[in-house]
Amino acid sequence: MSMAAPSESSNAGLGLQQRRPHALGERFISILLMTAAALSVVTTFAIVLSLAGDTVAFFREVSVIEYLTGTLWTPLFSNPRFGIxxxxxxxxxxxxxxxxxxxxxxxxxxxxxxxxxxxxxxxxxxxxxxxxxxxxxxxxxxxxxxxxxxxxxxxxxxxxxxxxxxxxxxxxxxxxxxxxxxxxxxxxxxxxxxxxxxxxxxxxxxxxxxxxxxxxxxxxxxxxxxxxxxxxxxxxxxxxxxxxxxxxxxxxxxxxxxxxxxxxxxxxxxxxxxxxxxxxxxxxxxxxxxxxxxxxxxxxxxxxxxxxxxxx
Amino acid sequence: MPVLINVTQKERETEPISEEMGVVDRANVVLETQRLSVFYGNFKAIHDVNLSFQKNKITALIGPSGCGKSTLLRALNRMNELVPSARAEGAVLYRGHNLYAPNVDPVEVRRRIGMVFQKPNPFPKSIYENIAFGLRINGWKGSKAEMDDIVERSLRRAALWDEVKDKLKQLGTSLSGGQQQRLCIARAIAVEPEVILMDEPCSALDPIATLKIEELMIELVKQYTIIIVTHNMQQAARVSDYTAMMMMRPDRSGEVIEFDTTETIFTKPKDKRTEDYVSGRFG
Structure with missing residues (x-):
């Protein structure tokens, strides 16, 4: 083996070549873990979205000012008040x-x-x-x-x-x-x-x-x-x-x-x-x-x- | 180096059976161990150590890893007790009083026998408060001006004053490693201990910071008694007056195999193992 011209197989003796086809398995595990992580993020966004829709609908009917400053909370009464x-x-x-x-x-x-x-x-x-x-x-x-x-x-x-x-x-x-x-x-x-x-x-x-x-x-x-x-x-x-x-x-x-x-x-x-x-x-x-x-x-x-x- | 034998002391009951007889000046012994063994649970870490430490001298504890140097050092101010399973047998005499006697408070012991650790460990407080801490917990009552004075004096003695005098309010942890270690030394001397134990104080420092600490030790030993554990043979040779060589016994407990003036240990040791170790043949 010549130092000046390292051949393709010059590292064979060092055991640097790939011994098992692990690339695929590694990829699979990585994707699996990423999915699990992504799931929690997706859930959070889904919750925010589901809250947002009806919240916006609520504020179409009730003024934000009343909601944030009112001190009476009687939404189910015949004369509803929405102070939080x-x-x-x-x-x-x-x-x-x-x-x-x-x-x-x-x-x-x-x-x-x-x-x-x-x-x-x-x-x-x-x-x-x-x-x-x-x-x-x-x-x-x-x-x-x-x-x-x-x-x-x-x-x-x-x-x-x-x-x-x-x-x-x-x-x-x-x-x-x-x-x-x-x-x-x-x-x-x-x-x-x-x-x-x-x-x-x-x-x-x-x-x-x-x-x-x-x-x-x-x-x-x-x-x-x-x-x-x-x-x-x-x-x-x-x-x-x-x-x-x-x-x-x-x-x-x-x-x-x-x-x-x-x-x-x-x-x-x-x-x-x-x-x-x-x-x-x-x-x-x-x-x-x-x-x-x-x-x-x-x-x-x-x-x-x-x-x-x-x-x- | 004066090598004296105090004949009258030879008759004392508490006389150690040790390798150091005839090496130290008995009248100037501050700290000595008598048949000191330390156990962690059932494991004996050091075995029957008899050593004397001279006032205003630097004594180095050397030996290969795992031979119990740090354990011995930590037994001298009862720091070992912080490990729940640790216990000691034998005695450590400080000016003739056994530090392991039942009526002795380990907190008092540690105030008189201070410690500097391997990794610099300043508190996450200001530089000023790092120095003041030891005094404050020991019930110090005095004016702000007196405290300022003690902080300055301690930092000066630790050769750190000029580098930090304009930033005493900054965090101690913001200093460089070498400065942090000198801050820890300043913190230790602020409470005026008599003995300072140093557990590989330079092992986390670069050579220049190490040199500064070594110069500082040579300066400090005029007022204090220093005992240092070191892995660095050159350091032991450069700074210490006496050296104790420790080795592991077959049962894995550590013992002192030779104690002498540093000069003797490094030039004509009696034990072949000491010679091999200090000349770098193992360890």
Missing amino acids: WPLITATFMTSAIAMLVAVPFGLAIAVYLSEFASLRARSLIKPLLEVLAGIPTVVYGYFALTAVTPFLRGFIPEIKSFNSLSAGLVMGVMIIPIVASLTEDAFNAVPRGLREGAYGLGAMRHEVALRVVFPAALSGVAAALLLALSRAVGETMIVALAAGQNPTFTLDPLVPVSTMTAYIVQVSLGDTPYGSIGYKTIFAVGATLFIITFAINFGSTLIVRRFRERYD
Whole structure:
């Protein structure tokens, strides 16, 4: 074999030639995977499209101004009003109460699991959280309605049978596992070296957790909280069962309200005729909900991207 | 290099049974290990290590990969305890006090015996806050001006002040690798430890940054006692006063096979394995 004139077969000895006809199989797998990925994108667009059609139809009949500024929501009455605010305040209130429960507990659990817990304690608590995450939301809903509300009545006699307090509290318990596990992932992503650096200076566990790990994981924590929030905003069963279906423009957590999701359920289950204005409202509300959760998720992506590389 | 034997110390009960007898000046020993063994679960990582570390000297721990150099170093300030399955047997005496005694707080130990790591690990905080961190967590109470003073002094001692004095508010992580490592050294000396442990502090740095750190070590050892783990033979020869050579035993635990002045280790070692290793025949 001459160096100056490498022949076609000069690499034969190195085993560089193709040994099996793998090109076809590789192509097939790649196409299969791409189809799966494309499917989720297509689904998203299909949802947007299906929402858009009837939403546009809705706004042909109802003014956008009334929809966005009105505080009365009575689309099925003989004198219908289409102000979205009662649904938004209800959604906001139940979500806020849920976050008030889930954020402190979820963060505390995450800090404990990642910085304090022994392997034994971890192996006990992690499966328990998974059980909590696996409970169907309808069970949570009836739990709120039939156990938590009567319990709360012991302290707050004026509380109504349907109220956002009870629904919010139970929804908070439901999203604790989401906050805890996503935040713990963020803590675990903080390099070991940072912890060692702090321990090497004589830091105690809680100082390492709160002054080094937590700030370093802040972007991940913020993203986790926003994802949990969008889960709370979109949650349906618990609020439909326990918070009521009574669109009231209020921030009183003790009276029946109707969240956006609860309203959609209510109309979908009723006998609202296809194509009527009542039917179209659920698309307008659905689109509003979609935009809100999309904005929250988008915000969490931005936060992660902006701060991701800080400790590398 | 003065080589003294302190005869009166020979009768002490706590006297190490070690290869280093007659090599170190017993009156100036800051830290010593006695039959120190470290285990990870059932695995013994280092076996019966007896070593003495001299005040204001640099002691290098050398040896092939996996021989337990880092484990030994981390046992000296009880950093090993952060690994859940780790435990130690024997003793580490710091000025005569056993650091592994039940009433000793590992947090106090690590404050007096600081550490610089293989990969520079500044906190994602400002340069200023990186230095201030150690003081703040140790309950430091003083004015802003005093803190400014300590930050400047620490950065000066770490030969970093001139490069960062105009950007103390910038993130420590925005510096170059070599600067980050000097920031970590400044952070360690800000809390005024007596001993600084360095775990391959230059292995992630380029030759010029490495040289800077080495010069810094030679400067720092006037005030501190330094123990360094290194894979770099030239580095051990250039900077250290004493060298401990470690090897893996057949049961895979590490032991010290020879300890002497660096000059002796590199010019006329007693053990054939040391000679082979420092002359680059293996490892």
